[in-house]
Amino acid sequence: MYDVVVVGVGPAGARYARRAAQRGLDVIAFEQGEVGDPLACSGHVSTDVWDYTEDARGDLLQNEVSGARFHTGGPGSEAHPFHKDEVISNVIDRVGLDRHLADLAREAGADVREHHTVVGVTEDGDGVTVEAKGPDGVATHRARMVAGCDGPKSRVRRELDLPEPGELLHGVLGFDETPDHGDFVDVHLTVPRFFAWRIPRGEAGVEYGLAVPPGDDAPARFDEFTAAYDAAVSRRCSGLIPVGPPKRVTGSRSFLIGDAAAQTKPFTGGGILYGMTAADHAAREIDPTEPATLGDYERAWRDDLRGDIRLGHAVRAGYSVPEPIQKAGMKLFEGEIGVHMDRPSTLFSREQLAALFSRS
Numbered sequence: 001m002y003d004v005v006v007v008g009v010g011p012a013g014a015r016y017a018r019r020a021a022q023r024g025l026d027v028i029a030f031e032q033g034e035v036g037d038p039l040a041c042s043g044h045v046s047t048d049v050w051d052y053t054e055d056a057r058g059d060l061l062q063n064e065v066s067g068a069r070f071h072t073g074g075p076g077s078e079a080h081p082f083h084k085d086e087v088i089s090n091v092i093d094r095v096g097l098d099r100h101l102a103d104l105a106r107e108a109g110a111d112v113r114e115h116h117t118v119v120g121v122t123e124d125g126d127g128v129t130v131e132a133k134g135p136d137g138v139a140t141h142r143a144r145m146v147a148g149c150d151g152p153k154s155r156v157r158r159e160l161d162l163p164e165p166g167e168l169l170h171g172v173l174g175f176d177e178t179p180d181h182g183d184f185v186d187v188h189l190t191v192p193r194f195f196a197w198r199i200p201r202g203e204a205g206v207e208y209g210l211a212v213p214p215g216d217d218a219p220a221r222f223d224e225f226t227a228a229y230d231a232a233v234s235r236r237c238s239g240l241i242p243v244g245p246p247k248r249v250t251g252s253r254s255f256l257i258g259d260a261a262a263q264t265k266p267f268t269g270g271g272i273l274y275g276m277t278a279a280d281h282a283a284r285e286i287d288p289t290e291p292a293t294l295g296d297y298e299r300a301w302r303d304d305l306r307g308d309i310r311l312g313h314a315v316r317a318g319y320s321v322p323e324p325i326q327k328a329g330m331k332l333f334e335g336e337i338g339v340h341m342d343r344p345s346t347l348f349s350r351e352q353l354a355a356l357f358s359r360s
Contacts, residue, residue, distance in 0.1 A: 002026050002143035003288040005130045006110070007118045007156050009035050012258025012275030013149030014101035015052060017110040019283030028141065029105065030116040030132050032150075036098035040239030042173060042209060043094035044185065044199050045272055046341045047087060052276050056100045063091040063202035066183045070330055072323050074190060075228045080330035081184070082337045089185075089341055091201045097272075121146055121159040123253045144288035146254045149279075152240035154260035160251045165262035166244020169194060169269060171211040172222040174236035179203045188225070189319050189326060192216065194269075196225045208233065211241050211269055241269035245302075245309065250294040257282055263305065265342065266312035267319075273342045274305055311344040 006017045006029035017029045043062065050057050067083025106112050119138065120131035128146040131138055148156025152168055180200035188196040196210035208226050212218045218238065226233050242262035249261040257263065258275030265274065278301040285296040318329065 001127065002028050002141065004028075004145050004147055005128065005141055005143040006030070006147045006149055007121070007130070008032075008148070008150030008154075008258075008260070009102050009105070009112055009114075010098055010149060010151065010258060010275075011052075011101055011272050012260075012263075012279050013147065014098065014105045014112075015276040016147055016149060016257055016279035016282055017112065018101070018105040018108045019280055021105065021108040021110040023283060025288065027105075027110040028143070029110055029112045030118055030130075031102075031112070031114045032117045034114050035102040035112075036095035039095055039173070039237050040171075041094055041272070042197075042199070042207060042270065043092045043097075043201070044089060044197075044207070045092055045270070046089050048273055048342065049090065049092065049097070053097075053100060054104065056097075060092045060096050060100065061090055062093060062204045063181065063200055064183060065089040065091065065185055065199075068185045068187055070334075071186065071188045072190070072326050074188060074225070075186075077188075078327075079186075080327070080334040082334055082339075083184070084337060091199055091204075091207070093204075118150070118155050121156050121254075123160060123251055128253045144253065145286070145291075147282065148254060148256040148260045149258050149275075151259045152242040152262075154256060156254060157256060157260055160254050162251055162254070162256060163246030163248055165242035165246060167213070167242075169211040169213060169241040169243060170216070170218045170238065171209060171241045171269060172218045172236060172238045173207060173209045174222060174226055174231070174233040175201075175205055175207055176226075176231045177205040177234055178232065180206045190225075191221060193320055194316070195319060196221075198229065206231065242271075243269065244313075248298070250298055253291060255282060255286065255294055255297055263301065266309060267315040267344065268312075268341075270342075277301070277304060308343050308345050315344055 003025040009031035021027045064087040069079040071077045116132045116134040122129045127144045130141045148154045182200040186198040194211045199207040245262040249256040263274045263278045264271035281300040287293045
């Protein structure tokens with residue numbers, strides 16, 4: 001019997017598998033296809049990502065970003081710049097990140113198996129039974145617990161009837177291979193209840209993206225957006241973005257991490273850092289032989305991320321206020337900032353207040 005079966009080997013699943021294996025747990029992890037494929041997530045991350053990797057910066061870094069221009073209209077509209085006099089975020093090889101994190105999990109002792117699709121999950125008093133279909137057919141695996149790290153449409157969540165995220169947005173990404181070494185991203189508040197973006201990726205080109213609520217036509221909006229930039233989009237992908245963690249992300253012998261638990265930033269949809277943060281809490285708090293420790297995980301990750309998620313919802317609400325109010329708010333804060341891109345609570349930090357008062 002394994003200690004934990006991990007379903008999904010994205011950043012959250014790979015991070016948990018690695019940390020749990022380092023604790024001495026017997027871990028097996030399944031990925032439906034190849035790790036990192038298909039791509040369905042932006043590669044724009046805070047510099048904190050390097051805290052979760054080992055000597056990978058040289059291989060994964062594509063560009064450095066020091067600010068963002070916010071627009072209430074399309075390309076060419078008035079821009080409200082926010083910046084630091086230092087690098088505040090990085091653009092990375094997103095597929096390479098997933099593969100690197102999976103390799104770290106393997107090095108720690110986790111049994112990571114690609115091309116294995118989980119087709120059934122059940123809980124009982126003694127543990128869980130996970131059925132996975134691999135190249136040699138369907139096999140049954142017993143474990144004390146199962147970690148659902150399998151994304152917005154989590155099979156683990158559905159099989160065990162765990163609560164759903166608050167909402168699922170439809171995101172579209174596209175890539176223009178024309179090199180762009182600019183150090184500012186562009187954010188356009190032109191999409192209902194969310195936004196569109198343009199991210200320079202150095203020699204790798206430019207990333208374009210947007211997300212829309214259910215029922216909106218994401219592909220049509222994306223085509224309109226990229227046409228306005230005269231972008232030569234050579235490839236694209238799409239996926240769901242979960243927003244709003246449910247009240248419970250644990251069962252009797254199960255727990256969710258990352259997008260499966262909607263541990264994402266409501267104001268950007270990004271979940272890499274939040275998911276890996278929650279994975280560390282899960283590895284520290286959960287003892288697979290003691291189901292009661294699942295409650296410790298619930299408390300730990302929520303205590304850490306609750307404030308920033310709540311503030312993130314407030315920031316996102318600003319995307320939908322009338323344009324004159326948006327412009328007034330951006331004019332108030334534009335210029336040098338001290339806000340961390342993953343932690344909106346830093347809006348009230350000493351660094352941010354100093355930046356504000358230096359302009360008064």
